[in-house]
Amino acid sequence: MKEPKRCNWTKIQGELIHLVKKYKVYEMQDEKVTMVAWNKISDDLKMSVDKCRRLWDSLSMVYKRLKLMIIEGKLSESEARKNYWVAKYVDGSLAFLEPFVLKAPPDEIEKIKNHANTKRILSHLLRYDIDKSSSVPSSSRVRKRRFDLSNFTVKHCWNTKQKYPLETYMDDLARAICTSLQPADRRMFIKEIDTIVSDLLQK
Incomplete structure (x- = not known):
């Protein structure tokens, strides 16, 4: 199974x-x-x-x-x-x-x-x-919990030397998911989103 x-x-x-x-x-x-x-x-x-x-x-x-x-x-x-x-x-x-x-x-x-x-x-x-x-x-x-994401930064999966504002990174990920032709690449980008969500929940 x-x-x-x-x-x-x-x-x-x-x-x-x-x-x-x-x-x-x-x-x-x-x-x-x-x-x-x-x-x-x-x-x-x-x-x-x-x-x-x-x-x-x-x-x-x-x-x-x-x-x-x-x-x-x-x-x-x-x-x-x-x-x-x-x-x-x-x-x-x-x-x-x-x-x-x-x-x-x-x-x-x-x-x-x-x-x-x-x-x-x-x-x-x-x-x-x-x-x-x-x-x-x-x-x-639980629902009233609000994260202050204005200063939250993440590293690009393809550029780990620099951090980007969360909004910028998520926009880039969304475009990458929509334009990527390879399923493996899409899965990698979606996994990045999962990782960010997990990090936020541990804050």
């Missing part, structure tokens, strides 16, 4: 997950030791420690919340795997975090469930309010 299409991890997300697992940051208790590990990750990714940690917090919290929904029967793993936006969270990449969900004390469970940004992201990805456990459109709280 053909595997459903899904939004895959971006290069940075994939590398971050690999490095967190490699250095076992998620197991560390000592803050000094933890900072040493994060500095190594920062050097490897050529990205600030703060940005690395914020991205990891976002990815790991979404995984934990999604896992809780599956455990509580609010969402089946099969449904998650078929969902274009959340399938990557159940592809096994973050399975090393599962014990921390299964063995989490009640106060930690509540912290995961009540994490506002995680609820917003997951509600947006699933297209319904996860607190209501219904496949109806997201609540006004």
Whole structure:
């Protein structure tokens, strides 16, 4: 059976997950030791420690919340795997975090469930309010979220040395998709759009 299409991890997300697992940051208790590990990750990714940690917090919290929904029967793993936006969270990449969900004390469970940004992201990805456990459109709280895209810039897939305003880049992508004769090129451009959307959701 053909595997459903899904939004895959971006290069940075994939590398971050690999490095967190490699250095076992998620197991560390000592803050000094933890900072040493994060500095190594920062050097490897050529990205600030703060940005690395914020991205990891976002990815790991979404995984934990999604896992809780599956455990509580609010969402089946099969449904998650078929969902274009959340399938990557159940592809096994973050399975090393599962014990921390299964063995989490009640106060930690509540912290995961009540994490506002995680609820917003997951509600947006699933297209319904996860607190209501219904496949109806997201609540006004989610829909009212507005991104300030005026200063958001991206790198062209064919020119990675320079960043462009989002509006300019999206216009270029739209023209490229419409004028490209090769299906492979069109898929590449569409994947670029998926990557941008994924990046925006992690903001």
